[in-house]
Amino acid sequence: MHFFAEEVIxxxxxxxxxxxxxxxxxxxxxxxxxxxxxxxIVGDLYCDVPxxxxxxxxxxxxxxxxLRFGMEDLPEDMMCVSEEEIKKAQKVEKEAKDLKSFxxxxxxxxxxxD
Amino acid sequence: xxxxSLLKTAQGHPMxxxxxxxxxxxxxxxxxxxxxxxxxxEVICTSKDGDRFWRMPECYIRGNTxxxxxxxxxxxxxxxxxxxxxxxxxxxxxxxxxxxxGSQDGPGGxxxxxxxxxxxxxxxxxxxxxxxxxxxxxxxxGAGRGRG
Amino acid sequence: MSGRxxxxxxxxxxxxxxxxxxxxxxxxxxxxxxxxxxxxxLVLDEAVEFIRDAxxxxxxxxxxxxxxxxxxxxxxxxxxxxxxxxxxxANPFLQxxxx
Numbered sequence: 001m002h003f004f005a006e007e008v009i010x011x012x013x014x015x016x017x018x019x020x021x022x023x024x025x026x027x028x029x030x031x032x033x034x035x036x037x038x039x040x041i042v043g044d045l046y047c048d049v050p051x052x053x054x055x056x057x058x059x060x061x062x063x064x065x066x067l068r069f070g071m072e073d074l075p076e077d078m079m080c081v082s083e084e085e086i087k088k089a090q091k092v093e094k095e096a097k098d099l100k101s102f103x104x105x106x107x108x109x110x111x112x113x114d
Numbered sequence: 115x116x117x118x119s120l121l122k123t124a125q126g127h128p129m130x131x132x133x134x135x136x137x138x139x140x141x142x143x144x145x146x147x148x149x150x151x152x153x154x155x156e157v158i159c160t161s162k163d164g165d166r167f168w169r170m171p172e173c174y175i176r177g178n179t180x181x182x183x184x185x186x187x188x189x190x191x192x193x194x195x196x197x198x199x200x201x202x203x204x205x206x207x208x209x210x211x212x213x214x215x216g217s218q219d220g221p222g223g224x225x226x227x228x229x230x231x232x233x234x235x236x237x238x239x240x241x242x243x244x245x246x247x248x249x250x251x252x253x254x255x256g257a258g259r260g261r262g
Numbered sequence: 263m264s265g266r267x268x269x270x271x272x273x274x275x276x277x278x279x280x281x282x283x284x285x286x287x288x289x290x291x292x293x294x295x296x297x298x299x300x301x302x303x304l305v306l307d308e309a310v311e312f313i314r315d316a317x318x319x320x321x322x323x324x325x326x327x328x329x330x331x332x333x334x335x336x337x338x339x340x341x342x343x344x345x346x347x348x349x350x351x352a353n354p355f356l357q358x359x360x361x
Contacts, residue, residue, distance in 0.1 A: 012181065014136070023115070023190065030117035030150075034190060053190055055117050055183040057150065060134060133340065135288070135320055145270045153270045157343070158354055162320060169351045170282075173343035174271035176302070179286065 007067040008033070013060045017041075019067065020054060029058025040086045042093050044077050047086035115193050120185065121146045123193045129154075130184040131175060136162030139173065150177030271342065273298045280345035281306070285338045288320045291329070292345050302336035 008022045010031060020033030036054035040047050081089075124143050131139045131152060141154030152175045159168040276295045283291045283304060293306030309329040315321040 013134070014181070024117050024120065026116045026118065032115075032117050032120055032190075034187075051184055053120075053185045053187050055120060055185060057177075057180045057182060059178070060181040135340075147270045151270045158351075160355075167351050167353055169347075169349055169354075170343045171347040172271075173341055174273075175341050176339060179340040 009065050009067055010056060011062040011065075012056070013062060018051065018054065018056070019048070020051075022064075026058075029061065031056040031058070031061060031064065040090060041078075042086060042089040045079050045081045045086060045089050046074065047081050047083055049083050049086075115190075115197055118146070118148060118150065119197075120189060120193050121150070121152075121183070123196065124185045124189045127186050127189055129186070132181045132183075133175070133179045134181045135179070139175065141173070144172070147177075150180055151175065152177065152180070273304075273342070276342075276344060282341075282343050282345050282348060283334055283339055284341040285334065286340050287338070288314055288322075290314075290322050291332070291334065293329075293332070296331075299336070302339050302342075304334040304336070304339065304342070305331070306334060307331050 004022055004025075006022055007019060010018045010020075010033065012018060017039045018033065018036050019039060020036030022031065023034045024030075024032035033051075033054040033056070036051040037048040038051055040049060121143070125145060126142065128140070128142050131141075131154070133139070138160045139154060139157050140160070141157035144153040144155050146152045153172065154175065155172045157170045157173050159170060159173075160166070273295065277297070279295060280292060281295045281304075283293075283306070285291065290312045291306065291309050292312075293309030295304060296307045297305035307330075309332045310326045311329050312322040313325040313327060315323055
C-alpha cells in the first residue's frame with residue numbers, strides 16, 4: 001500500500017512491462033496507473049510507448065514493483081528508438097519466431113534444428 | 115478511489131479494452147458492473163495480430179476475460195472531483211502531478227524522462243518537481259491505438 | 263433498466279435476433295438468441311460455429327459448421343454482440359500518408 005503515488009513497474013501475463021504512477025489498487029489486485037508507459041525491448045533496442053491512464057485487471061499482472069530512482073538506467077548498449085522502429089523490430093522478431101516454430105513442427109525429427 | 119469507481123466514472127468515454135486472448139476493443143463505455151463486465155458501443159475489434167478489424171454497434175464483454183483497459187486521462191480528474199465532495203479537501207499540490215525530479219544527482223545524469231505526466235513531451239517539462247495545477251497534459255490521444 | 267446485479271447488458275433486446283458469441287478457448291458461434299439467464303447461459307438456435315485455424319486455435323477461418331440448437335454455458339461466454347451491423351473492415355487506425 002505504501003507504493004501509492006510511486007512509480008511502479010507492472011509485469012503483465014503476456015510478458016509486457018508497464019510503468020506508471022500507482023494511483024489505485026483494490027482487493028482483487030486491479031491497478032490504476034497514471035501516465036503509464038509500456039517499455040518494449042527487442043534485442044538491444046527499446047522504446048517507451050505512452051499509454052496514458054491504464055487500468056489493469058488483477059488476474060493479468062504477474063508482479064508490481066517499486067521503481068527506485070537511479071535504478072532505471074539501462075545498460076550502455078541499449079538504444080532508445082522510435083515507436084515505429086520498435087514495432088518493426090518486434091514484427092521481425094515475431095516472424096523469426098513463427099518461422100522457427102513452424103520449422104520445428106515440420107522438421108522436429110531433425111535434431112540439428114535446435 | 116478504486117479501479118472500479120474509475121471505470122464507473124469513465125462511462126460515456128472512449129476506451130480501449132484488451133482481452134486476455136490479445137484481441138482489443140475500442141469503443142465508448144456504456145456501462146460496467148462490479149464484476150468488471152463491460153458494455154461498449156460503437157466498437158472496433160482488432161484481432162490479436164492487429165491484422166483484421168471488425169466494426170460492431172455494441173458488445174458485451176465478460177469482466178474476467180479482460181487483461182487491461184486504457185481510459186482517457188481526464189477521467190481520473192473526474193473521479194477525484196467526485197470523491198472530493200465526500201472527503202476532506204486536501205491542500206493543493208499534494209498527491210497529484212508530483213514528479214520525481216528532485217533527485218537530479220542520480221547516477222548517469224540521464225534526464226529523468228517521462229515521470230509524472232507529459233511523459234512524451236521529452237525534455238524540460240517532464241522533469242519539474244511538483245507541478246502546480248494541471249498544466250502539461252501530455253499524452254493526449256484518443257483511445258485508439260494504431261495497430262498494424 | 264438493470265439493477266446493481268450482473269446485467270450490464272440488456273439481453274432482452276437481442277432475443278430472436280442474431281448474436282455473435284465468443285467463448286473462452288477461442289470458439290466463436292453465431293445464432294439466433296432464443297433465451298438467456300442471469301448467469302449468461304444462452305440458448306442459440308440455428309447456431310453456426312466458425313472453424314478454427316489448425317495451427318492457431320485462437321484464429322477463426324471463414325469455414326463454418328452448423329450446430330443447430332445449442333446452449334452456451336455462461337461461464338464460458340467471453341463476449342456477446344449483435345451480428346446485425348457487425349462487419350469486417352479495413353484498418354481504421356491507419357494514419358493517412360504524410361500525416
